[in-house]
Amino acid sequence: MAGAVTNRKDQVVEALVVEHFANEPDLEQDIWLCGDEPQDVIRLLHVDNGTIPTGDVRSFRFAPTPEVPYAVRLAQVTPDEWDRVQNHEVALPPSWSLKDRHTCARRNGRD
Amino acid sequence: MTSALEWGRAYFTQAESDWLAYRRISDTDLPHCHALHALQMVLEKLGKGLRLADGGLLPEHREQTHLSFVKCLSTAERDAGLRPFLRFSRPEHYRKFCRSLRKTADALERLQPQLAEDRPNVEYPWPTRNGVKAPARHDFVEFHDLCSASGARLLGFIGQCFAFHRATTFAAQEP
Numbered sequence: 001m002a003g004a005v006t007n008r009k010d011q012v013v014e015a016l017v018v019e020h021f022a023n024e025p026d027l028e029q030d031i032w033l034c035g036d037e038p039q040d041v042i043r044l045l046h047v048d049n050g051t052i053p054t055g056d057v058r059s060f061r062f063a064p065t066p067e068v069p070y071a072v073r074l075a076q077v078t079p080d081e082w083d084r085v086q087n088h089e090v091a092l093p094p095s096w097s098l099k100d101r102h103t104c105a106r107r108n109g110r111d
Numbered sequence: 112m113t114s115a116l117e118w119g120r121a122y123f124t125q126a127e128s129d130w131l132a133y134r135r136i137s138d139t140d141l142p143h144c145h146a147l148h149a150l151q152m153v154l155e156k157l158g159k160g161l162r163l164a165d166g167g168l169l170p171e172h173r174e175q176t177h178l179s180f181v182k183c184l185s186t187a188e189r190d191a192g193l194r195p196f197l198r199f200s201r202p203e204h205y206r207k208f209c210r211s212l213r214k215t216a217d218a219l220e221r222l223q224p225q226l227a228e229d230r231p232n233v234e235y236p237w238p239t240r241n242g243v244k245a246p247a248r249h250d251f252v253e254f255h256d257l258c259s260a261s262g263a264r265l266l267g268f269i270g271q272c273f274a275f276h277r278a279t280t281f282a283a284q285e286p
Contacts, residue, residue: 052268063143
């Protein structure tokens with residue numbers, strides 16, 4: 001059952017990522033931060049060349065929909081901010097973790 | 112007589128409170144119309160507040176005007192203070208960024224009943240081919256569009272707009 005849930009979530013994330021890349025030419029990476037993620041939530045970090053550098057990472061929550069039956073927490077950083085997040089110079093939102101992440105890059109596909 | 116700046120400040124204050132309401136509502140699983148309604152309110156009042164403050168909107172016209180936030184985006188493109196605040200060094204990148212927000216912002220502002228007329232809106236039921244539909248039962252395409260890179264960009268921009276104009280346009284003490 002747990003596997004079925006995980007597979008369903010995996011498919012939903014995949015569909016979200018495909019849609020994001022299709023519609024957003026400035027989106028470089030879509031990173032699914034599934035480590036420590038609650039079962040009913042999807043945490044996505046956009047590495048977005050077109051966004052504002054704010055110096056921190058703020059997430060916005062979107063309630064579930066029929067197509068995406070999970071709450072989506074979406075945060076955005078610039079490529080430079082993403083480097084700083086990985087170097088632990090900029091913190092992720094509370095309880096977010098970099099472990100067990102899946103990185104989807106525009107050209108290279110999923111890691 | 113109440114000045115346009117005072118009106119602008121009051122609209123800005125209300126928009127900030129609506130923004131807090133939006134953030135709270137979006138932390139729930141309430142029907143999407145409620146979060147969209149709060150966000151549409153944010154855009155409307157933030158747009159009007161900024162236009163009142165810069166002279167683009169007269170206080171006596173404040174209730175008749177619509178799509179104020181989208182109009183503000185055109186002004187923001189030329190704002191020499193906002194661009195460095197948002198850390199854009201190149202004007203063309205900043206212009207491109209501002210223009211990238213328009214489509215989503217325009218769609219959100221058009222969710223208010225007066226503009227939507229008999230189409231889906233975030234407040235009142237509307238007629239359909241089979242009867243009448245309530246906003247709480249509608250699957251808003253605008254919500255799907257918001258849950259995207261451009262939607263998140265718009266939300267980030269709104270947050271930064273409040274920070275910038277709180278520190279500049281509306282920095283003076285309230286009367």
